[in-house]
Amino acid sequence: MLTFVGLGLWDERSVTVEGRDAVRAADRVFAEFYTSKLAGTTVADLEEHHDVDVEVRAREGVERDPGPVLDAAESGDAVFLTAGDTMIATTHVDLRLRAHERGIETSIVHGTTAAAAAASLTGLQNYRFGKATTLPFPYAHGGDDVPASVLETVDANRERGLHTLCFLDIKVGHERAETDEHMTASTAASLLTEAGRGDDLGAVVARAGSPDPVVVADRLTALAEREVGDPLHLLVLPGGLHHIERDALVELADAPPALADERLA
Known part of the structure; x- marks a missing residue:
């Protein structure tokens, strides 16, 4: 068995x-x-x-x-x-x-998942998430930027008004890393900012399932400068927001109200 x-x-x-x-x-x-x-x-x-x-x-x-x-x-x-x-x-x-x-x-x-936690902690509705993606360390995919496939997934979801959950890379025993590495949300936001997505709204979830999870939402340019502590981190890129989702990001994740209003469906 x-x-x-x-x-x-x-x-x-x-x-x-x-x-x-x-x-x-x-x-x-x-x-x-x-x-x-x-x-x-x-x-x-x-x-x-x-x-x-x-x-x-x-x-x-x-x-x-x-x-x-x-x-x-x-x-x-x-x-x-x-x-x-x-x-x-x-x-x-x-x-x-x-x-x-x-x-x-x-x-x-079964055990609870990061995907379920991301929806629960941000207040974004689970059925409004589209295809998820993983944002890798640049050295792990042989480039120096965000893979086109990641941006294509975000864009395809957004065209349908759907949110994108970005899993952030974990490298265990990689030859380019001296120790195990866990991509931080600030690194992910920086990579996406360099890819021209800095004005986009993002929501960070840190340490889901712990006694002290952190949830914060802002423009990716701002999230690139914000540290949220120890891993593991997730990044959500919202699509169109229902008014309850908008209120949840403002009240639960301190999203700037005007920025959340821009995403209202």
Whole structure:
């Protein structure tokens, strides 16, 4: 049996009760934190809280060499952990399909996601979000600017009056980075400003799921100069605003009223 468990957004306590029970009952527990991570905890804290040993797998150990995970699931109960939800953004459908090819039963225990938190914390309506995108570090895509695909996604959503959720790059063990790197919202806003989008309205969400999340909205030029503390960060680029969404950004995220009025649909 292979059970995929989403750990939620912040620390060792963010997992659901169902997920907690699955972790504690497993024969072996695997995890990956290269696509996202729990910024409020460590692997050691996870192990202590759940009284289990967690075997952290690198990207290659999941995508190219899933054998140890599948072998464990074939001979007993294995759990595979990720931050957020295991099938939303941190997608592991391929691993699940490989398990099915070997006749291994699978199940999913969902965790809350960054996408849900972004809508909830900003007050923007979930059904008014369009296609999401990821803003990479320039060195990670071989350029020195924002990829055209990112700008095209934002523009296509905006033409339809939809909001764009930008996931910000995480680099774990990259040869160009001395330590793990997490793109900040100010860096993302700076990159978009350099791409000619500085007058656009943006909404930053920092440390979603923590006891002290930060939500702030302003022009991207202003957000490029604003620090919001420790990771993880998200950036939302609103499309057309419903009047309740406008009020939410002003009251909950300190958006300049005149700027929010510009985006009223």
